Amino acid sequence: MLVSHGAFAADLDITDPGWSGNFTASLGVNEYYTDNVFYSRPTWHEGTFEPRRGDWVTVFLPALNYRLEREGHRINFGGNAEIGRFRIYDSENYEDFRLYSNGIHRLDPMTIAAWGVSVARDHEPRDSTEPSAQIAPVPPVYWNTSNYGAISRRFDDNTVKLGYTFDRYDFVESGGVNYDFRDRNMATIGGRWTHRQDDVTSIYTEGTFDVRDYDTTNFRDSQGLRANLGWQKKFGDTVDLELYAGLIFQNFNNPDFDNVVAANYGGDLSWRPMPGTSVTIKGQRSLEETTLADTSSYLRTAVSLQVQQLIRDDFRVYTGASAAMLDFRGTSREDQLTNAWIGFRKYVHPKIFFGGEMSYEERESNSALNDYTESRIMARIGIDSDDAFTEEELASAPGIDKTDIYLGIRGGMTSLMTLLDGERQPGQGGRLTADFGDFGLTGDIVGGIGVDIARWYVGLEGDASLSDARWDHSRLPGGRVFSVRREESYGGAVLAGRRLDSGALAYGRAGVRASTFDTRYASKNSSSADTSSRFGFEYGVGTRVPVSDHFSIGMEYVHAVFNDYLMAPGNGEPDAFGNSESTARISAAWHFNPIPRGTDTPAAYSFAGTYWGLQVGHGGLSSFTTGNRQEETIPPDPPVTSVLNADFGDTGFTAGLLVGHNLQMGSFVIGGEADAEFAQQEWNHEREPSGKDFSMEKVASASASIRAGVVLNDAALAYARVGVTGSYFNIDFVDKDPPGATAASQQWRAGLRYGGGLEVPIDESIALRFDYTFTDYGTLSLQTSPGLETYDTRESLFRLGAILKL
Numbered sequence: 001m002l003v004s005h006g007a008f009a010a011d012l013d014i015t016d017p018g019w020s021g022n023f024t025a026s027l028g029v030n031e032y033y034t035d036n037v038f039y040s041r042p043t044w045h046e047g048t049f050e051p052r053r054g055d056w057v058t059v060f061l062p063a064l065n066y067r068l069e070r071e072g073h074r075i076n077f078g079g080n081a082e083i084g085r086f087r088i089y090d091s092e093n094y095e096d097f098r099l100y101s102n103g104i105h106r107l108d109p110m111t112i113a114a115w116g117v118s119v120a121r122d123h124e125p126r127d128s129t130e131p132s133a134q135i136a137p138v139p140p141v142y143w144n145t146s147n148y149g150a151i152s153r154r155f156d157d158n159t160v161k162l163g164y165t166f167d168r169y170d171f172v173e174s175g176g177v178n179y180d181f182r183d184r185n186m187a188t189i190g191g192r193w194t195h196r197q198d199d200v201t202s203i204y205t206e207g208t209f210d211v212r213d214y215d216t217t218n219f220r221d222s223q224g225l226r227a228n229l230g231w232q233k234k235f236g237d238t239v240d241l242e243l244y245a246g247l248i249f250q251n252f253n254n255p256d257f258d259n260v261v262a263a264n265y266g267g268d269l270s271w272r273p274m275p276g277t278s279v280t281i282k283g284q285r286s287l288e289e290t291t292l293a294d295t296s297s298y299l300r301t302a303v304s305l306q307v308q309q310l311i312r313d314d315f316r317v318y319t320g321a322s323a324a325m326l327d328f329r330g331t332s333r334e335d336q337l338t339n340a341w342i343g344f345r346k347y348v349h350p351k352i353f354f355g356g357e358m359s360y361e362e363r364e365s366n367s368a369l370n371d372y373t374e375s376r377i378m379a380r381i382g383i384d385s386d387d388a389f390t391e392e393e394l395a396s397a398p399g400i401d402k403t404d405i406y407l408g409i410r411g412g413m414t415s416l417m418t419l420l421d422g423e424r425q426p427g428q429g430g431r432l433t434a435d436f437g438d439f440g441l442t443g444d445i446v447g448g449i450g451v452d453i454a455r456w457y458v459g460l461e462g463d464a465s466l467s468d469a470r471w472d473h474s475r476l477p478g479g480r481v482f483s484v485r486r487e488e489s490y491g492g493a494v495l496a497g498r499r500l501d502s503g504a505l506a507y508g509r510a511g512v513r514a515s516t517f518d519t520r521y522a523s524k525n526s527s528s529a530d531t532s533s534r535f536g537f538e539y540g541v542g543t544r545v546p547v548s549d550h551f552s553i554g555m556e557y558v559h560a561v562f563n564d565y566l567m568a569p570g571n572g573e574p575d576a577f578g579n580s581e582s583t584a585r586i587s588a589a590w591h592f593n594p595i596p597r598g599t600d601t602p603a604a605y606s607f608a609g610t611y612w613g614l615q616v617g618h619g620g621l622s623s624f625t626t627g628n629r630q631e632e633t634i635p636p637d638p639p640v641t642s643v644l645n646a647d648f649g650d651t652g653f654t655a656g657l658l659v660g661h662n663l664q665m666g667s668f669v670i671g672g673e674a675d676a677e678f679a680q681q682e683w684n685h686e687r688e689p690s691g692k693d694f695s696m697e698k699v700a701s702a703s704a705s706i707r708a709g710v711v712l713n714d715a716a717l718a719y720a721r722v723g724v725t726g727s728y729f730n731i732d733f734v735d736k737d738p739p740g741a742t743a744a745s746q747q748w749r750a751g752l753r754y755g756g757g758l759e760v761p762i763d764e765s766i767a768l769r770f771d772y773t774f775t776d777y778g779t780l781s782l783q784t785s786p787g788l789e790t791y792d793t794r795e796s797l798f799r800l801g802a803i804l805k806l
Helices: 131-135 391-395
Strands: 018-034 052-070 073-086 094-108 111-123 141-155 158-172 184-196 201-214 222-235 239-252 260-271 277-289 297-312 315-328 334-349 352-365 372-384 400-424 430-453 456-467 470-476 481-499 505-522 527-546 551-562 565-567 575-591 609-632 640-665 668-688 692-712 716-735 741-761 766-784 787-805
Touching (some): 052 372, 239 277, 260 297, 334 481, 400 470, 400 481, 400 609, 400 640, 430 470, 430 481, 430 575, 430 609, 456 505, 481 527, 505 551, 505 565, 505 575, 527 565, 527 575, 527 741, 527 766, 551 741, 551 766, 575 609, 575 787, 609 668, 609 692, 609 766, 640 692, 640 787, 692 741, 692 787, 716 766, 716 787
Antiparallel strands (some): 052 073, 094 111, 111 141, 141 158, 201 222, 239 260, 260 277, 297 315, 315 334, 352 372, 400 430, 430 456, 456 481, 470 481, 470 640, 505 527, 551 575, 565 575, 609 640, 609 787, 640 668, 668 692, 692 716, 716 741, 766 787
C-alpha cells in the first residue's frame, strides 16, 4: 500500500536525540542448487564438476543511525550495509549498502507530513526468477535511488492521506554482461480515506496509479491502477487485524502483452498471546516486473508467519516460514516459493550478543529447469549501541526450571525424492530433468537433553535410523536402469518450543543429517554403483505428550535436503542426483526426570462436540509410471518397443479447511470429519530438445473420514483415521518425436486414506493438531501417441492444524 512506509504509524513523543547503531558478523555454510542448465551444469571448479554450490561465507552487517528531534519533528540520518565473502566461489562476493534520510513532522494538531530519500547499491541473488541473475558469471549489481512524500490530515473521525513514491533502478555491467535493458523508473501516486467507526474499528478505501518506464526496452513500459477496500480492528491489547480486497489492473505498451486484471486481497494479523511473545501473519498480492521472454509480469500471492519469543531479557528465539505462488502472465509457467528459518540470540553483555540461524529456501517450478534450493547455517556475534537489558532486569529473570534427559524409539514413513539432471543425446544438446521418488518405512533410536525456562524449552537431540525407502527407473530393452535407496542415517538437531498447560511440548527443530544412499546405474555397455554418506540440513515440527511422569509419546515431521552427487555409466557427462527426504514419525520415549507440567491446574478441554479448523500440509506424491517408448535393436534380435517403468515423485504443499463432530465416552473419542484443501503437489519429466515431457499435478482434494482415539493423561487425543478422498489431478504429456503430439487429462480420482495423529489442547477452546495420512489413488491412465500411459499414484501427507471448538 502506497502510503504505508511507517510514516503515519509513528508517534511523536519526544525522546533524547543521538546516535544508535549495531554491528553483526556472521560465519556459516551456504549451499544452493539451481537446475538452470546454463548456470549450474557447465560449471567446473579446479577440474571437479559441481552441480551444487557449497561454500563457507562470512557476512558483515554494520548499521548506524542519527536521530534529531524537536517538538513535533523527527529526522533520521543513517546507513547500513551487508558485505558477503565466500571462501571458494569469490565471484559470489557482494558489497551492498544503503544511505538514507527521512523525517516526520506535525504541522498542526491535525496534520502530519512525512518524507524520505535513499540511495542503495544492491545485488540480485541467485534465487531470483530473472535469467540474468541465474546464469550470469557474477550476480547482477544495481543502484536504487528512492524518494517518497506524504501528508495526512484528520477531520474528526475521518483521515485523508496523499502521497507518492519514486524509484530509479540502474543496473551495472557485471562480469562482462550489460544489463542496461533492465534500467527503469517506477513512480506511484495515490491516496487513502479512513473512517474511524469507534476506538478499535476503522474502514478505509485507497487507490494508486503507477507508471513503469524502461530506458531501452520500451515494450515493457506499463501503467497501472490499484483499488482496495479495507477493515481494521483491535481486539483488546493482544490482537490487531487488518483485511483488504480490491483490484489490480496493468496496461502494457506491448500489444503482444495482454492487460492484467486480477483480484487483489491480503491482510495482516499481529497477535501478542503472552508477555514476550509476538506472532505476525501477513498475506498480500502484487504484480512484479520480469524480463523473461513472452511474459509481461508475474502475479505474486504470498503468505508469511513470523514468531518471536523473549525467553529471558538476555535470551530470545525466533522462527518463521513463508510461501508464495508466482503466476507468469501469458505463459503456463508457475513457481512455488517456500522459506523457513529458526534462530536465537544470547546476550553475554547488555550490548554484546552471539547467536545462530538455520534457513532453507526452495523454488519449485512446473518448468523443472527453474527449480532452486538453498540451505544456510550461520553463527553470529554482534554489538548494539543500546542496552538490551539492565542488570536489575536480568537479576529477576527466570532460570532453568527442569532438565529433561530422554531415550526413545521412533518409526514412520519416509518420502525419498530425487531431482535428477543429466545429458542425453550427446553432441545434440540433449538434456533430462526429472523428479523421481517413492516411499518407505523408517525406524530409529533417539536421545536428547533439554531445559525448561519459564515454560519455554530448548534442547539438543541425536538419532540413528534405518530406512527401506527407495525408487527405481528402468527402460528396457536398450535403455538406462538406475535407482536410489536410503540406508542408515545419523542426525543432530536443536529443539525449541513451548510447554503447554498439560505438560505437552510443541516445538520446532533444525539440524544436520548424514544419510547413506545406495545408488545403482546401468546402461547398454556399462554400470556403476555408489554407497556413500551425504550431508544435509533438516527442519521440522513436532509434539511430545506425557502419558505418565516418565513416559511420553510424540509425533513429528522433518524435511531434509542433501548434497548432490554425480553418477555415470561410462564416459559421458554424469547425471546429478539431488536427494531429499520427508519423514512423518511417531515416537515413544523414557524420561529420566519427571516430565514438567505447564501448570498444576490445566484448563479443562473436552474433545466432544463440533469443531472447525485450518490446516497446512506438506508431503510426497509418487506415481509408478508405465508406458511405451522408442524402439531398440539389440542384435541379432529384431527391433522391439522399449517400456518405461519408473517411480516419479516430488513433495509439495496443501492448505485447507476442516469441520467435524466428536462423541466422547470417558477417555474414548469417536467422530466424523470432512475437509477440503488446495494443493501444489507436482512431479515433472522434461527432455530437451526432443523426447517426451510428462507431468502430474494434484490441484485440490476433498475427503471424509472416521476418527477414533483415546485421551492420554488429559494432555492429548491420540487417534487413528480412515476415510475416502477425492483429488483433482492434471496429467500432461508432450511427445516431441514427432513434434506436436500432445495429450492431457483433468480428472477427479477417489482414494482410500488412512492414518492418525495427536491433538493437543492449547486452552479451553483451541487445540493444535499433528496429522499424518497415506492415500492410495489406484491407477490413473492417459492415452498418448506411444500408447496407454498408466500412473499408479500414492500420497504421503503430514498436516499441521489449528482446531477451534464451536
